[in-house]
Amino acid sequence: MHDQVNAAPPEGTPSWLELSVPDPERARTFYGTLFGWTFEDDLCLLDGLPVAAIRPLADGPEWTVFFATDDCDHTAERVSAAGGRVVRPPHEAGERGRAAVVTDVLGARFGLWQGKELVGTRLVNGPGTLIFNELPALEQEHALAFYRTVFGYRPPRRGDTGDLIRPDGHTVASIVFPELLEELDGADEEGRRHLEEMRGSVGLPDGTAWLTYFAVEDARKSVELLAGSGGRAHPEGAQDLPWGRIAAVKDPFGVPFRLVEPWDVI
Secondary structure, three states: OOEEOOOOOOOOOEEEEEEEEOOHHHHHHHHHHHHOOEEEOOEEEEOOEEEEEEEEOOOOOEEEEEEEOOOHHHHHHHHHHOOOEEEEEEEEOOOOEEEEEEEOOOOOEEEEEEEOOOOOOOEEOOOOOEEEEEEEOOOHHHHHHHHHHHHOOEOOOOOOOOEEEOOOOOEEEEEEOHHHHHHHOOOOHHHHHHHHHOHHHHOOOOOOOOEEEEEOOOHHHHHHHHHHOOOEEOOOOOEEEOOEEEEEEEOOOOOEEEEEEEOOOO
């Protein structure tokens, strides 16, 4: 069961995903096997609807999450004013929409998406689709201040949390300390060695990056499928956590992401 998105989501919502890799054809084979995606040009489809895009390598193999904006140009200006950097200025992405690529105050890269014909990923919160995004940040407070300034997220009502909360009260992403992810990843001595290898997936100082969580029906089977297709998973495999069964993984190009089998019905 998925949630279908038929209109541009509220500003500040993670709304589109693009993968840049040196071998798009190999990436299509890998992600098609893992998630059941089919492909049309650069678009990744599920049930005939676009959920992501795979493009030839630009600045390095990575998943880039794009946040919805009502005005790409003005949001890019807010990024600069808040201490971020515009890597690729606002531009027309054909008839699909208007986009920009930027970095936050700590250097984490993300995109801005003002959807037109393509409002963003059309299916979410179900197997093979985006379910959440998370940013490991050594300076969590600086990152929180940046994103709240750019997108108008509101502070949490209680407690010290890194959640990014839209004005309507919906939590769309989180900013966490890398140490927390290391703990969740099972950082015993063997785990720490693996975390060094998986550096980009835990946001260590030279690898701050947004992590995308993809929902799956069975995380353990997905890890086996991924390993058989050239990907890698943390030595602990899929781990049972309070909010679901989660695996820290990388694709054949070394791009990190997460697989999550939520405990609640998706």
